[in-house]
Structures are given as C-alpha cells and as structure tokens.
Amino acid sequence: MPPLMSYHMQVAVLLATISIFVAPFRASAGLRASALLVALLLLIFLWWKTRVRTIEFPKGVLFRASVLTWVAVVFFYSLIGPNWSLSLVSWRGDVITPLLAGIVFYSLGRSPRIVAIWLVALLVGLLVLTAMLLIEPFQPGIATYAPRYVNVGWLSTWLVMLASLLPLAWLLRWPKPRLALWLAALATCVVVAAAWLTANRVVWLCFGVMFLAYLTMNKRNGGLKSSARIAAFVLCPILSVGLFYASSTARAAYYPEAENGVVGMLRQDDRYLIWEAAVRTIAERPFTGYGFATEEAKNALSMRFAEPWFREHFKQAHNFVLNAAIQMGIPGAIAVLVLFAGIGYGFLCRRHVSPQVCAVAACGVALVGGVFLRNMTDDFFSRHAALLFGALVGMLFAICDWRDPTMYAKALETTSQRLRDAEDTAA
Structure with missing residues (x-):
C-alpha cells in the first residue's frame, strides 16, 4: 500500500x-470523542x-x-427543555458521539486484520479493568466509593457487550486460528470472573438470554x-438462574438488614418504589417530559420520596425506558x-x-438483547457505554456486510480497485 493511503488509514x-480502549476510564470523554472526530476527518480527507x-x-x-x-x-426535546444548552451537550455526548462511533467503525472495519486490532485492544482493556476491579473491589457500603473504572454498574454493562463478541473467535478466518481460540477462552474466563466480582445479578440473566x-x-451454522x-437450551436457563441466585446470595452479604437472605433482599429492592414513583412522574408530563439530561428531570423523581436518603440517591428511574419517558415524555x-x-x-x-x-x-442480536435487558434494571445507555454500543454495532454490521457474497462482494472489489488506482496516482 502506498504511503498516502497506508498512513492515513492506519492512523x-x-x-x-x-x-x-480508554472509554471505560474516568476523565476520558474528551479523548475518546476527539479520537473519533479526527478519524472521521481522515476518512473525509481520503x-x-x-x-x-x-x-x-x-x-x-x-x-x-x-x-x-x-x-x-432527543434533539427536539433538548431544544424545548428547561436547560437547552446542557441538554445539547448531553445530546452530543450520548447520541452524536455513539452515532459517530458506529459510522467510523463501520467504515473502517472492512477486514479481519482491522477487526483483530480492535478485539485485541478490547481484550487488553478487559484485563486492565479486571485488575483494577481486584485492586478496588466493589464497596457498596462506602459512600465515597469512586473507583477509576467509574463503577461496577458501568463495568457490568461493558462486560455484557464484550460477551457478544466471543463467537467471532471461530466465526472469522484468522491468520492463527488456534491463537484466536486461546484468546477467546482467556476472554471468556476474564468476563465471567469480572462479572462475579461486580456482584451484579442481572448480568447473568443477560448472558443467558444472549x-x-x-x-x-x-x-x-451453530456446529451443534x-x-x-x-x-444447551435446557441447561442455559438453569445455569443462568443459578448464577443469578448465587450472585444474589453474595450480594446479600453486603446488606445485613435484608430479611430472609436473597428472597428478602429481592422483596425489599428499592427499584419497586423507584419504578412506581417514575410512573407517577411520567403521568404528570406524559408528552413534554422534564428535559433531556437535566437536573429538573432528576429532581422531579427524587422529590417524590419523603426520606432524605432516597431524595439524595434516587435521581434516575433505574430503567432506561422510564428514564427516557421522564426526560422526554412517552415519545422519548x-x-x-x-x-x-x-x-x-x-x-x-x-x-x-x-x-x-x-x-x-446473531452476535449483533445478542448484543442488542443483552444491552436492552441490562438497562431494564438501571440506566447505563449513555456516555462511554453508549459509545461502545455504537462502535460494536458498526463493527458487527461491517463484518456482516463484507462477508456478504451477494450484496457487497462486487461493490467492494470495485471500490478496492479504485482505491488502488488512486493510491498509484498519489504515489
């Protein structure tokens, strides 16, 4: 490949x-957005x-x-909300940046070599996150708990998305297939270990559904x-529910006030109160909402609780669909x-x-289903989680399309020839 195309595409x-790679770490918002923007500008230049x-x-x-x-x-409700400038900033970070990630990864992810680079980077990031989780373990009883990987909620959402990529180890033709399988086995073990360390219960149900x-x-083409x-259809739900119960048992140890162990903790889950309050909040403004990503939307929910502790901590509906309805009404x-x-x-x-x-x-469907289910009991569809979701959606669509022998093979060959001609001219 001549220097012009090689250099710019590699960059x-x-x-x-x-x-x-940097997305799950604190204070990386500017870096990840800037990297995507420059990558897009390079593609425009080419x-x-x-x-x-x-x-x-x-x-x-x-x-x-x-x-x-x-x-x-989201753009419309950002404009008509009580704090349009703040809403537009969140719209840029939570909507436009993930969209940009999807476009960049779809446009670039047209060969196994490039996809392999991304998968290795995600694996290295996963190892780093797991090491950080071991150094700074889950501490729900400490009010100042603020690890460098944000928190276990975001991390568990990250794990759900990474799990959808594991089948790529044997679905794609890698230069070293055995090495790819060994790396996939390592990634599987780390995902399971990290998921257990997060003490998150829903993540096991997500894995089962995926x-x-x-x-x-x-x-x-399942090979079974x-x-x-x-x-597999029989054992998967049993294993998933069993791990859900085991994780709930481990999590109950952090909450000694829960009566009757796991069952008591599930019955006393504050989400039931939050969801009920969220529905009442939505009913007051079913079509206008309280503003996208604004303090008004958070306060509209939290002020429904009488206890000061609830008002301080329950500022989101712990369900991303209900959160969207609070912020943007039923249309949201x-x-x-x-x-x-x-x-x-x-x-x-x-x-x-x-x-x-x-x-x-099928990996794409598993990704969509896993992320949707994960956000049924919380709201992590924003910031770096939304960025990774957009990037993985773009990457998986790219793999589907460059593997499509009927719709894309001829077009890709024509494009490749034109690129080679342009590179020869530039050289």
Missing part, C-alpha cells in the same frame, strides 16, 4: 482503537483526495429510520447436533424502543444472506 484505525467514498452507513431503511428518529427526538438468542438465530442444542420512551428494534431488525435482515453472515448477525 484512523489507531484513533478508533484508542476511543474504545474521500476528497481519492474521490472514492470512504464513509459508509449500514444499509436498511428501517434501521436508518430508527437511528434518525432517536437522534431527532446465549439463547445466539443459538436460536444461528441454528444453521440436535441433541446438544436441546441440552418510544424513540428508545424504536432504536433498539431498528438495530435488532437490521441484524435479523442479514440472517438469510449466508450461514456465515447469519452467525455474525
């Missing part, structure tokens, strides 16, 4: 890698220099409509006999549901292309 890939389209967006009318709906709805979704959608598939909640439905549908539409594409698309 763009490096910047994209940096954006997802487009202008070579007259070859280097920026792409995943195909699918409903998928594109769902993304644009989410962007437009595994079942993958098996269901990937039935043509019918008996093994049936056994619908926009969130439309977004996830559109992304999931985009992956489902690719299942008929080929068994290989179907298997990668």
